[in-house]
Amino acid sequence: MLMRSAAPWLLLAVPLAIFAALFVLPLGNMLLLSLQSFDRTTGATGGFTLNNYTKFLGDSFYLGILWRTLKLAALTTCVTLILGYPVAFHLNLSSGRRRAHLTLLILAPLLISVVVRSFGWLVILGPNGLVNSALRGAGVISEPLRLLYTESAIVLGLTHVFLSFMVLSIATALGRIDPAVVRAAQSLGANPVQTFLRVILPLSLPGIAAGSLIVFTLSMSAFITPVLLGGPRVKVMSYLAYQQTLLLSDWPYGSAIAFVLLALTAVSVLLYLRALETGRFRMVFR
């Protein structure tokens, strides 16, 4: 009996230890750090202060970056959802070899390093890049469009990276729908559009929820893609934390920024889940 009750904990011991050592401890350390003040000559000074947080929340520059990060993550989530749903729907209709090939195709972007992928977009979107030269060649524009180092470029880059997560989440949920339920809707007089809106879409909500959570949290904390495609002008929270910590060595303020980002992500996710679980179609999530 003792063996049986101890066994799960023994099995979990190693992962728990790794998790504690590599995640919980540094995070706790960062939290303490974010509550200390900083001196340019001596570094973190110890003690306890909320100055870092009041500095962040009292400055419209920083709040602007916080808002932009949230906005870009939300936009990326919406774009991947809109682009990903039809793909997932199609994927779910195919089977066998074709399904395997499509899945591989959808996962293909993940096989390439995020840096290489973002450089690809630099080549495509740059002033002399593919898009601008093509448009100029066609005589549509005379001056190159500013495509790079914009918020749109960041959303584009993030969408490219995270679309596969959305597609696979939704396809999984669609695959769980009993085909007989769809036929039941048809037998009751629902045309294809009504069947989709009233049956398929609500029943795929768990996939939409899972995909959105993955894409949103990854977009909130994305670093390389926003830095490369947004440049120094279009900053996001992760870059701000990096800048304060590694470029300016202000570890306490960098930690505070990271915690604001973490808190915002956590609150957004919790509000989103709560909305889904108390909403009209809450039964789908049980």
Added chain:
Amino acid sequence: MATVELEGVSKFYGAHRAVHEFSLSIASGESVALLGPSGCGKTTTLNMIGGFLEPDAGHIRIAGRAVGGVPPYRRNIGMVFQHYALFPHLTVADNLAFGLRMRRASKAEIVRRVGGVLELVHLGGLERRYPRELSGGQQQRVALARALVVEPAVLLLDEPLSNLDAKLRQEMRQEIVELQQRLGITTIFVTHDQEEALAIAGRIAVMDAGRIEQVGAPEAIYGSPRTEFVARFIGEANLLPGEVLGPVRDGLAVRADLGARVLAPADAGFKAGDRVLVMVRPEKIYLGVAGSGTAENRIEATVRSVSFLGAVTRCLLTAGAQPLIVTTGEASGLPAAGQRAALEWNSRDCRLLAETRAC
């Protein structure tokens, strides 16, 4: 309510013939069972009537209107699925209202009709529940109510009772029969359970390998099967191979392979020299140690086992290599295992079938 006609309907899956030249006319208000083993094409046929599959050949008419190319949502059908297929994200009330909303019924009418159908299937008080909060029997009722509430031209049932336990199945059988008769709705249901078909249907179409083997009232199908397949599939049957000797008095004489001379009812389909099977239902045979001498046909066999099953006692016997089954209401006075016994039956209780397999 409407008539349903199928005329030479065929469906192929590649080279496989799922349904072949299926023709059947179903009267308004009639209840018909498509009965057969799995893979006989009965579900394919139902799906073609429902519009989920298009026939490769032939025509289907519902209420006199050809429905070729008409999608399911314009056929005005009500369908009950094997696993109920209730909408898991909707309450019982919303499940029932679904079809009415699709038909743009007014709010007041939806409330009235949903309330009415809930009463009809004895589910009052459960309208706020979700499907997964219901028992199997309750889900079955909701599925039935959901199909009935739209007042469809035809009610299609796909193995509707196969997921219920034995006792509940009996109850639901009775309820379906009563509902069907009360509403007078044309009903077509698919089942592989012969007892279910016998209990519910006004007429049974026995199917095998995509074809109709026999169509008729349950009593006719059971009492006078026309083929060996039907005789074996519906109930139990003793099938004695033999050869027709020729007409005698008011019947046909048959020389059974196991040695006895058997008298069967006159049948224009057979002449002297034809190979036949003499079919006798197990309950039509009188079993005794000595025999009564009153019946026209008599063979002797050795009792292999006697099992008391409550209402009936089932005896397995062999006459040479020929296995025989006898069921009787008598629980005492039966021969014991190992004993010789006499089996007797009247000529009017047996039927001649064409022998389909080589012996």
